[in-house]
Amino acid sequence: MNTRALFSLEGANALVTGASRGLGRAIAIALADAGANVGCVSSTAGGAEETASLIRLCGRKAWEFAADLSNRNAVIRLADEAGEQMGAIDILVNNAGTIRREKATDYSEDDWDIVIRTNLDSVFFLSQIIGRKMTQRKKGKIINIASLLAFSGGITVPAYTASKHGVAGLTKALANEWAQFGIQVNAIAPGYFETDNTEALRNDPKRADEILSRIPAGRWGHPEDLAGAVIFLASRASDYVNGHVLVVDGGWMAR
16 A cells, blocks of 8 residues: 555645635645645635745645635635636635624624624535535545534634534535545534634633643644644545544643
8 A cells, every 4th residue: 555645635626715824824735735736715806815826836736716705606606616717626625714702692693694604604505516526526525624613612602603513514414425426524623723713812811821721732723733634634545534523623622
């Protein structure tokens, strides 16, 4: 067995949402470093330009797409546009997400809708459209980015928590249907990483200390810490892994 070949993504086409910065950028670059050509999705035009440039420096093709993932029609257009420009999409990484913090008693309808549409609805509809073609080719990898809040409730983030529980459940539902077509659908649940989404927590000395004290690794995660998990789930090495939520958290869940 050629173990190195198991993890190679040479010649594969991957589409990554939320690729302009943070976890999404690290994921996109890791996939390119493993051999994939990458379509980079940002919420704004030109937002993924730097990521795409870094991918091209790896000697891979890069495409840039812009879409408001809280808008269902924009999600559908993105799937169609990516398919037209990239051809077959072998790997889909549903990474994009947003968070709105407020007490449940004061949570607005607009905040609820934006979070659910961005974090959950877009995951389903992108997976549905791209997954149809994967089922025809009898091949494909879908990786959804969940959260530790797929397992717990959090504080003042009811919509985010609901969306990430939904992502974990949707991952299992799609895996059940599509495994017969040679498609693996899995999720990664990052722990506490240094990203825009956790800036409010990191700026709160009390919460930051509480979180750090529970992480056995003794530090917050860096976006690059997801690289190994993403490459594993995107490659042939994970061909018999399906419907799994892989926690990458420095040991948080073990405490």
